[in-house]
Amino acid sequence: MDFNQNKIEASVIISTYNAVAWLEKVIWGFNCQTVSNFEIVIADDGSGLETKAKIAELQKIVKFPIVHVWHEDDGFQKTKILNKAILASSADYLIFTDGDCVPRKDFIAAHFANRAVDTFLSGGYFKLPMSVSELITKSDIDNQNCFDLNWLNANGFTTNSKSIKLTKSAFLAALMNKITPTKATWNGHNASCYKKDILAVNGFNEEMKYGGEDRELGERLFNKGLTAKQIRYSAICIHLDHARGYVSDEIWKKNNDIRAFTKANKVIATPNGINSNSL
Secondary structure (H helix, E strand, O other): OOOOOOOOOEEEEEEEOOOHHHHHHHHHHHHOOOOOOEEEEEEEOOOOHHHHHHHHHHHOOOOOOEEEEEOOOOOOOHHHHHHHHHHHOOOOEEEEEEOOEEEOOOHHHHHHHHOOOOEEEEOOOEEOOHHHHHHOOHHHHHOOHHHOHHHHHHOOOOOOHHHHHHOOOHHHHHHHHHHOOOOOOOOOOEEEEEHHHHHHOOOOOOOOOOOOHHHHHHHHHHHHOOEEEEOOOOOOEEEOOOOOOOOOHHHHHHHHHHHHHHHHOOOOOOOOOHHHHOO
16 A cells, blocks of 8 residues: 555544543554554543543654544533544544544554545444453553454453454455445444545534434435445454443434434535534
8 A cells, every 4th residue: 555654644533531441442552553644633522631631641652643622521412522523633534433442453554445535434343341341451452462352252252243353364354345234334433534525514413412423424425425335344443342321212313303304305414513513
C-alpha cells in the first residue's frame, strides 16, 4: 500500500463516556497499528476528570495525535458529540469506532486497503465477556494475544461459531466478506468513508438517542448514492463488555420512526445534524 507518511490520511473518531479503563485499552490498540499516518479524535459525551487526565497522559506517549472533543454531560448525546468530532477532524477520510473496541494491529490498514469513492466500509466486532475483557493488559494488546483464540480460550473464552471473525488468513477473510449473509450497514463501532460524504448528509441526526442512530446515518448515505462494502472479517476489533443503562423502549420507537421516515422519503441530509446545533 502506498501511503504518505507525512500526511494524516485518516481521522479515527472514537466515542466514549466515563469508561476510562476501556478507552485506555483501545488507545493502546491504535498505538500498535501497522500504519502511523492517522490521528485520533475522541468524541467524549461528557466524561469526568478521570478521562480527561488519562487522555492528557496518553497524548504524551502514543505515536499519533489525539484530539479530545468534549461537551458537558446532558444524558446520552452521542450524535451531538460525534458531529463535533467530525468538525474537529483534519483528514479527508474518517474511521468510526467506539471506546470499548480494541483494534487489531491491521485495523486501519484494512480500512485503507478497501476505501473507495462513493463507498462506505462496514465492519463488525468480536464480543468478549466481562471476565476476559477485564483480564486484557497493555502487554496482551502489544503482543496481540487478545486476538488469538488459543489465548482467549486459555483465559475463559469459549469458542463459538463467530470465532472465525478472528481469522488471520487474508484469503479466508475475503471469502467470508463475500459470502456472509450479514448486510453491509453503517456500524458505528467499525465503519468508514470519505469526510465529504458525511458532511453531505449533514452528519448524525442529533434528535436520535441510543438505538439505530448509526444505521440511520448509513441509510442516508445509501440515499445519497453510496454503496457499502463488507469488511467485517478484515478490519478486526474486539468488543469489551459493559452495561447499557441508557436503553429505552420509548427511545427505540422514536428512533425507528425517524428511520422509517428517512427510508420512505429518501432523506439525504438530516435537518438536525452538523449544521443545526454543532457549529
